Amino acid sequence: MDVKAEIIKNLLYFKEIGLTSIPASEAIKRLLQREISLEEDSLSALKEKIIHCKKCSLHRVRKAVVWGEGPTEPEGLMIISEYPDRDEDFYGKPFVKEVGNLLDRMLNAINLKRELFFITHTVKCKTPGGRPPEPEEIEACRPYLLKQIKYLRPKLILALGFTPPKVLLEGKTLTLVRGKVFTLKETSLFFTYHPAYILKNPGIKRVVWEDLQKFRKLYEEIFLSN
Ligand code: SF4
Known part of the structure; x- marks a missing residue:
């Protein structure tokens, strides 16, 4: 008992x-x-649980669990990224330094700003050497992301990178889902590349720009159409 x-x-x-x-x-x-x-207070309880989590072996290499940041009022906007990089792990915050600056520029380009979004990762702890998370690590962390979505009930999610579709769309690849709109109950989901990937592959900027235009349109339909 x-x-x-x-x-x-x-x-x-x-x-x-x-x-x-x-x-x-x-x-x-x-x-x-x-x-x-x-x-x-369920969201606070969840945060408390996540920041002390040792469910998978990544707890041994992290400095901090990156739980997320941003407004927690329901029915807003959410960004779901991949997993913390070395800098995010150091500061305990999502999207810092060069990668964070690029995210800010991407959002500014469509007249949005990061303060409007609750920002979190699919996997909350950094990986050794920045490698992609293993399936068992994604699986261990998956319930936390799903519970965050359940409590926040976002109307629109911008998902960045290769890891989010694995959890949100049952293993689908980013190549298959990028630039398209999906729905998860009352939430619209939109997928594109992660700023860190864009920095390494500047040739995809045009494609990302087109994706951002589509995302803006979706945002207007959902939040500004009344
Ligand atoms: S990655 Fe997720 S499941 Fe693994 S220790 Fe960190 S918070 Fe827990």
């Missing part, structure tokens, strides 16, 4: 029936209060 879970369940029951105090030491009260507040 999970004793902690049983205690929390009982305390939540006591709370529901109107009990406002319990005989316990201050340390136990603090622990229980923390658990109860986490039960009440």
Whole structure:
């Protein structure tokens, strides 16, 4: 039996029936209060779980779990990237330095800005030497991304890079889905290349520009059409 879970369940029951105090030491009260507040706020609970996660071997090489940043009001915009690079791991934030600057320029070019998006990664920890994540690492982290989407209920997602379609479209490749619109319940999904890939392959800039124009149109249809 999970004793902690049983205690929390009982305390939540006591709370529901109107009990406002319990005989316990201050340390136990603090622990229980923390658990109860986490039960009440699902996105915060999820964040707490993710930042302490050791579900796959990537926890051994990371400096920080990059949980995400941006507005958490539901029905907004979301960017889903691949996995943290060395700089993101160092700062604990998505899209920093040169790659972050390019993302800002891409969004500015279509009159959007990063502050409008909740930005997260498909896999929340960096990989050794920046290699693509292994299938078992993607699988271990997958529920976190799906729960973030469930809580945020974004109306529109811009997915960047090769890893997001593997999770969001059941293993489909970016080549197959790039520049097209997909739906996941109430959410529209749009896929294109990651800024880090564009920096290494400047020849794809024109294609990405065309994708961004399509994304802007989609944004207007969803958010500005009323
Ligand atoms: S990559 Fe995801 S599943 Fe693996 S340790 Fe990090 S947060 Fe946990």
